[in-house]
Amino acid sequence: MQAEVRTQMLRMWRVGLLSGLALAAAPAHAFIAYVSNEKSNTVTVIDTESWTVTKTIKVGQRPRGIDFTRDGKFVMVAVGDDDTIQVIDAKTQAVVDSLPSGPDPELFAQDAAGKFLYVANENDNTVTVIDLEKRARLGDIQVGVEPEGMTISPDGKTLINTSETTNMAHFIDTASRQIVANVLVDARPRFAEFKHDASEVWVSSEIGGTVSVIDPKKHEVIGKVTFEIPGLRKEAIQPVGIGMTKDDKTAFVALGPANRIAVVDVASRKVTKYLLVGQRVWHMAFTPDEKYLLTTNGVSNDVSVIDVAAQKVIKTIQVGELPWGITIAP
Amino acid sequence: MIRWLVGLIGLGLAATSALAAEPALIGVGYLGLAGTRSTLSLVEQPAENDGVAGARLAIEDNNTTGKFLGQRFALEERRIKEGEDVVQAATALAEKNGFIITDLPADALLKISDALRDRGTLLFNAGAIDERLREADCRANVIHTAPTRAMLADALGQYLVWKKWSRWLLVVGSHDEDKLFADALRRTATRFGAKIVQEKTFEDKGGARRTDSGVTLIQRQMPVFTQGAPAYDVLVAADESEVFGAYLPYRTWDPRPVAGSAGLVPRSWDAAQDQWGAIQMQNRFMKLNSRRMTALDMQAWTAARMIGEATSRTNSSDVKKVTDFIKGPDFSVAAFKGTRLTLRDWNLQLRQPILLVDGRMVVSVSPQEGFLHQVSELDTLGYDRPESKCKLK
Numbered sequence: 001m002q003a004e005v006r007t008q009m010l011r012m013w014r015v016g017l018l019s020g021l022a023l024a025a026a027p028a029h030a031f032i033a034y035v036s037n038e039k040s041n042t043v044t045v046i047d048t049e050s051w052t053v054t055k056t057i058k059v060g061q062r063p064r065g066i067d068f069t070r071d072g073k074f075v076m077v078a079v080g081d082d083d084t085i086q087v088i089d090a091k092t093q094a095v096v097d098s099l100p101s102g103p104d105p106e107l108f109a110q111d112a113a114g115k116f117l118y119v120a121n122e123n124d125n126t127v128t129v130i131d132l133e134k135r136a137r138l139g140d141i142q143v144g145v146e147p148e149g150m151t152i153s154p155d156g157k158t159l160i161n162t163s164e165t166t167n168m169a170h171f172i173d174t175a176s177r178q179i180v181a182n183v184l185v186d187a188r189p190r191f192a193e194f195k196h197d198a199s200e201v202w203v204s205s206e207i208g209g210t211v212s213v214i215d216p217k218k219h220e221v222i223g224k225v226t227f228e229i230p231g232l233r234k235e236a237i238q239p240v241g242i243g244m245t246k247d248d249k250t251a252f253v254a255l256g257p258a259n260r261i262a263v264v265d266v267a268s269r270k271v272t273k274y275l276l277v278g279q280r281v282w283h284m285a286f287t288p289d290e291k292y293l294l295t296t297n298g299v300s301n302d303v304s305v306i307d308v309a310a311q312k313v314i315k316t317i318q319v320g321e322l323p324w325g326i327t328i329a330p
Numbered sequence: 331m332i333r334w335l336v337g338l339i340g341l342g343l344a345a346t347s348a349l350a351a352e353p354a355l356i357g358v359g360y361l362g363l364a365g366t367r368s369t370l371s372l373v374e375q376p377a378e379n380d381g382v383a384g385a386r387l388a389i390e391d392n393n394t395t396g397k398f399l400g401q402r403f404a405l406e407e408r409r410i411k412e413g414e415d416v417v418q419a420a421t422a423l424a425e426k427n428g429f430i431i432t433d434l435p436a437d438a439l440l441k442i443s444d445a446l447r448d449r450g451t452l453l454f455n456a457g458a459i460d461e462r463l464r465e466a467d468c469r470a471n472v473i474h475t476a477p478t479r480a481m482l483a484d485a486l487g488q489y490l491v492w493k494k495w496s497r498w499l500l501v502v503g504s505h506d507e508d509k510l511f512a513d514a515l516r517r518t519a520t521r522f523g524a525k526i527v528q529e530k531t532f533e534d535k536g537g538a539r540r541t542d543s544g545v546t547l548i549q550r551q552m553p554v555f556t557q558g559a560p561a562y563d564v565l566v567a568a569d570e571s572e573v574f575g576a577y578l579p580y581r582t583w584d585p586r587p588v589a590g591s592a593g594l595v596p597r598s599w600d601a602a603q604d605q606w607g608a609i610q611m612q613n614r615f616m617k618l619n620s621r622r623m624t625a626l627d628m629q630a631w632t633a634a635r636m637i638g639e640a641t642s643r644t645n646s647s648d649v650k651k652v653t654d655f656i657k658g659p660d661f662s663v664a665a666f667k668g669t670r671l672t673l674r675d676w677n678l679q680l681r682q683p684i685l686l687v688d689g690r691m692v693v694s695v696s697p698q699e700g701f702l703h704q705v706s707e708l709d710t711l712g713y714d715r716p717e718s719k720c721k722l723k
Binding site for chain 1: 707
C-alpha cells in the first residue's frame, strides 16, 4: 500500500519534472503580427502573448499584401492605390521607405535569401522583379490577366504566379525570368502555396470553389480539394488563403464568405473539419512555433486566433476596416 | 517512286508542324443597329461603341490567355442601318465567325437565330431584355447574357421590400416596352408582398428631349402630375423609352424616393461598381476605350469571355465542342460579381446578381439576404424553372 503511494508520487514528480523541462525547452514566445487593413489604410500591430492591439500604423492607400523581410527587420506592405510597396521598420513601427513596384501591386513573394522580390501588378498583367538591397526595379515578366497569387519553390528556382481572369498558374524560371509552363485551374485563382517538400503546389480558385493540387515537375493538376458545408450554398464557398504546417500534414484553407477555415488532410486531400471564424476570411499566418494560426476576416473587421493542435478558434481580435493580409515576425 | 513518296511525306510533316505553330483562330462577330438612342440625361447618352467596346476588351483578355494556349481571337463588327436586311448581315458575319454577339431587338434576333440554326452558329444576346426570348420564343442557339425585365424588377423589388418601402406608386409610360416593364414590376410586387397603391400613365405626347428652358417647365409639371396620390413609400417608374423617368426625382408632390427607370435603377453593371476585383476591369476598360463601362458593355464582355472561358477549358476552337461545353453542367464564368455565373439550362439565361445604382454609387446588390432558393439564390430573380414556358429547340 505504502509502496504503491510512493510509486504514484514518484510518477507525479517525474511528470512534473518532465513538463517543466518541456516548458524550459520551448518557452512561450510572444510574437508580433502585422495586419493590413484595406479600407482604413492602416496596419494593425498585434502582440500574440496578450492578444491585444499594440499599435496602428498609418500607411498608403489600399494596403493588401504584407510580409516580413527575411531578416525580420522590416515589414513590406503593398499599397496598391499608391502604386508602391511601403517598408515599415519593425523596431520603430513607422514607414521608413518605399519600393519601386509596378502599378497597383497586390501580392508579392521573396526568394529564400531575401534578395529578390517578385510583385504581382494587377493592372498591367505583369510581375515586377525588384532587387531588395538596391531597392531597384530589375524588370517585368508578362503574365495573364490580373496576376495575383505568388509563391516561390523552396529551392528558389521556380516562381508561381496565378492570374485571376486567365485562370492559370504560370510557372516562371527565376534565373531566366521566362514562363516555362502554364497550368489551367478553376476560375479566379487567388493564392498559391508550395508544400515544404516541394512535391506539390496548391492553388485556390475563389470563384471555382476548389483548390487545385499541381505537380510542379510535370506541370499538371493531379488532384483537387473540394468543399461542402451543409446548409451553405455552393457559391458562398470561395477559397482564398492557404496555410500548410511545416510537416506538410495539415493544410488550412480560408473560404471567404463561407466564414470558415477548412482543415485539410494533405495526404488524402480531404477536409477533416470546418472552423467557424469571422466574416469573409481571406488570408492567414502561423506563429513561428506553429502553435497558432491567425486569420483576417474582412467583413467583421477582426482577426481570429486558431489553436493549431486543438483545431479550435480561441480568440477574436478587433482590427481596422477590411483586414486583408497578415504576417508574423520570424 | 519511293523518292517521290518520301518527298510527299516530308511535305506533309512540314505542313503539320507549320500548322501546330500557327495559333487557332476563333472568330467572334458583333451585330448591332447603327445609331444610338436618345436619353433624357445628357450624361447617360450612350457612346457609339456602347456594347462592342466591352466585347473588344474581352477579346483582349482572351488573347492574353490565348497566347499561352495557342489560341487567337478576332472580333468583326457589323452595324445594320435602317432598311438593311438583318438576316443577310448575320449570314455574312457567320461565314468567318462561329460565334456572334448581338445587340438587336427581339424580332430581329429571332429571325437570325432561325436563319443560322442549321449552320451551328452560337448567338449571344447581349442587348434584348425581353422575357419572351427566354420563354415562349426561346431558341437553343441563343445564350442570353442580358438580364430580363423580370430579373431587373425582382432585384429592385427585393431591395424595396427589405427596406420596408412596400407601398408603391407605379407610373408607366405609354410605349410598349414601358408596359412590359410595368408588367414585370406588378409581378414582382405580387411575389414579394408589395402593394401598388395607384397606377398612373405618363402619355408621350412627343416633344424634344433637349430644350433651352426645359428645367423650369418640368419643375412645374412633375409635382402636379404626382399630386393627390394615396399614401405611398416609393414612386416606381416604368419608362424604358426615356420620356419622363429622369424628371421625377426631387420633383414629386410628396417627398418620396424614386426607383425603377430613374432614381434607384436595377442594372447588370455600372461604372461605379468596384467590388470583387472589378476595379481592375474598370481600369482596363477605361484604358482601352477612354470612357466608363456601361451595362451593355458588360453584357457583351461577358459573352466574349464565356467564349474564351470555354475555348480554354476545352482547349479547342471547334464551335460545336465549345457550344456543348457552354451549355453543359460544368460551365461557369467569373464576371466580377462576387459569385460564379452559370446558365439556366432550361432557357440558356445567364444567372447573375443585379446591381442597384443611383448614377453615382452602387447602393446594393440583389438577391437580397433572406430571399432563399433550393438551387441558387440567383434564381429568386426572374422566372424560375417550374414557371418557364421555354422548350428549347
